[in-house]
Amino acid sequence: MIDNYDVEGAKVCLDNWFVTRNAAEHSKPNVSQVVEGTLQMDTIHGGIPCAWRMVTNLEEPEELVFKIQGVASFIDLPPFTKYPGKRARAGFLRQGLTITGFGSGEFQKAVDGIKIVDHVLKRNVPVPDAEPLACFGEIDGATTLHISNRFFSPRRLVEGEAAVNFAQDVDPYDILRKLAGSDFVHTKENVVTYERIKSIVDHDDIKFDPASPAVFRTGDVVEVQFTMMLVPIGKGGRPPYKTFPVLRSITLLEDTFSQKAAVQSIVGPKARITLKRDAGNWKETEETTAKQMRKMKI
Numbered sequence: 001m002i003d004n005y006d007v008e009g010a011k012v013c014l015d016n017w018f019v020t021r022n023a024a025e026h027s028k029p030n031v032s033q034v035v036e037g038t039l040q041m042d043t044i045h046g047g048i049p050c051a052w053r054m055v056t057n058l059e060e061p062e063e064l065v066f067k068i069q070g071v072a073s074f075i076d077l078p079p080f081t082k083y084p085g086k087r088a089r090a091g092f093l094r095q096g097l098t099i100t101g102f103g104s105g106e107f108q109k110a111v112d113g114i115k116i117v118d119h120v121l122k123r124n125v126p127v128p129d130a131e132p133l134a135c136f137g138e139i140d141g142a143t144t145l146h147i148s149n150r151f152f153s154p155r156r157l158v159e160g161e162a163a164v165n166f167a168q169d170v171d172p173y174d175i176l177r178k179l180a181g182s183d184f185v186h187t188k189e190n191v192v193t194y195e196r197i198k199s200i201v202d203h204d205d206i207k208f209d210p211a212s213p214a215v216f217r218t219g220d221v222v223e224v225q226f227t228m229m230l231v232p233i234g235k236g237g238r239p240p241y242k243t244f245p246v247l248r249s250i251t252l253l254e255d256t257f258s259q260k261a262a263v264q265s266i267v268g269p270k271a272r273i274t275l276k277r278d279a280g281n282w283k284e285t286e287e288t289t290a291k292q293m294r295k296m297k298i
Contacts, residue, residue, distance in 0.1 A: 001073060001139070001140070001218065002218055002219050002262075003264075003265055004260075004261045004264035004265055005219055005257060005261040006260065009257060010219070010221065010257045011102040013221055013254055013257070014070065014102070014221055015106055017069045017253055017254070018032075018069055018104070018106035018107075019106075021067065021069060021223060028065045028066065028067045028225055029067070030068065030110065031067065031113035031117070032106060032109040033113065034116045034117055035109050035112050035113045040057065041054050041055065041056060041064055041117075042055055042057065043055070043120060043121055043123075043124055045124070046061075047189075047229075048157075048160075048161050049157040050157075051229040051231045052124050052229060053227065053228070053230075054117060054120070054121065054228055063227055064228075065226070065227055066113075066114075066117075066226055066228070067223055067224065067225045068107075068110045068145070068226075069106075069107075069110075069223050069224075070107060070222060070224065071099060071102065071219065071222070071257075072098070072099055072216060072217070072220045072221075072222055073099065074097060074098035074144075074146075074218065075098075075217070076094070076095065076096050076097065076148070077095050077096075077097065077216055077250075078095055078169075078170045078213050078214075079170060079171060079175075079213065080173065080175045080176065081173065082175070083175055083179070084179075090151070090179045091150070091152055091154060091183070091184050092150075093150065093152065093179070094148040094150050095151060095192055095247065096247055097147065097222070097250065098137065098145065098146040099147075100139055100143065100145075101143065102140075102142050111143055111145060114145070114228070114245065117243075118133050121229075121243050122243065124230065125230070125241045129239035129240050129241055130240065130241050130242075131240045133242075133243055147224055147226050147245045147246075148247050149190060149248070150190055151176055151190055152184035152186055153185055153186075153187050153189055153190055154183065155184065155185050158185060158189070161185070161187045161189070163185045163186060163187060164186060164187060164188055165186075166186060169194070169212040192213075192250065193210075194210065195208040195209065195250075195251040196209055196252035197251070197253055211251075216250065216252060217258045217262075219258030220252055220255050220257075220258050221254035221255075222251060222252055223250070223251040224247065224249070224250055224251075225248045225249040225250075225251075226248055227245075228245050229243070229244055229246060230243045231244065
């Protein structure tokens with residue numbers, strides 16, 4: 001993480017946010033609800049690009065957007081200030097982040113929920129064709145979760161899907177737009193929204209404002225919204241299959257802990273360094289006098 005960071009304080013804050021956001025009736029479901037069995041969900045093969053996706057019901061299918069709260073331990077977000085590479089790499093460029101719960105029980109429950117969703121999705125393909133989740137890691141003994149989304153989709157996989165413009169905050173220097181070329185396109189499937197808390201009255205009365213992706217820092221407490229899809233990763237759209245959490249939005253919930261750590265690193269106690277300095281002519285005079293004394297005859 002970062003120096004001078006109040007891990008225990010952030011963990012308590014995170015658990016409080018889990019309680020607050022779980023109680024919000026008109027918000028996206030927290031992925032921890034999957035563990036509790038209170039979330040109705042099913043799978044469907046469709047969408048653009050075509051993949052196995054989680055939906056709320058099969059009669060009027062609506063893709064499930066999950067949420068999870070965590071502390072950002074790694075951030076890879078726009079904007080780009082210089083060209084990241086050759087045009088051929090445009091299809092691999094991503095925006096994303098890694099979050100952790102510092103061992104929080106609620107965070108671990110959400111992680112278990114993601115594993116259950118992965119299991120449900122993979123019931124649609126033969127066991128030998130399914131690869132394990134690769135979005136989890138570890139930092140200081142605590143589980144981490146990485147979620148991202150591509151900036152571009154291959155045109156051949158999203159035929160008929162309209163291109164959308166990059167938000168000004170995401171591509172202020174027009175770098176991404178120029179990278180797309182003729183083989184890739186930025187569609188609504190690639191859009192990630194950024195927000196921050198404006199005001200809080202209670203768990204059902206929270207107002208949000210749009211935010212620039214540039215405001216997010218390591219150590220911020222955030223809410224991440226994502227979908228999950230099972231896609232073929234073999235050549236030509238063939239097995240094996242792999243489940244990916246796809247980033248849809250990031251909301252800044254609390255920046256107090258990252259701010260305090262940054263300030264402490266600037267104004268906190270620092271080791272004192274004593275420097276030797278030979279200034280003035282006193283030493284030269286002293287040495288000359290000593291030589292004269294040695295030459296004196298008594």
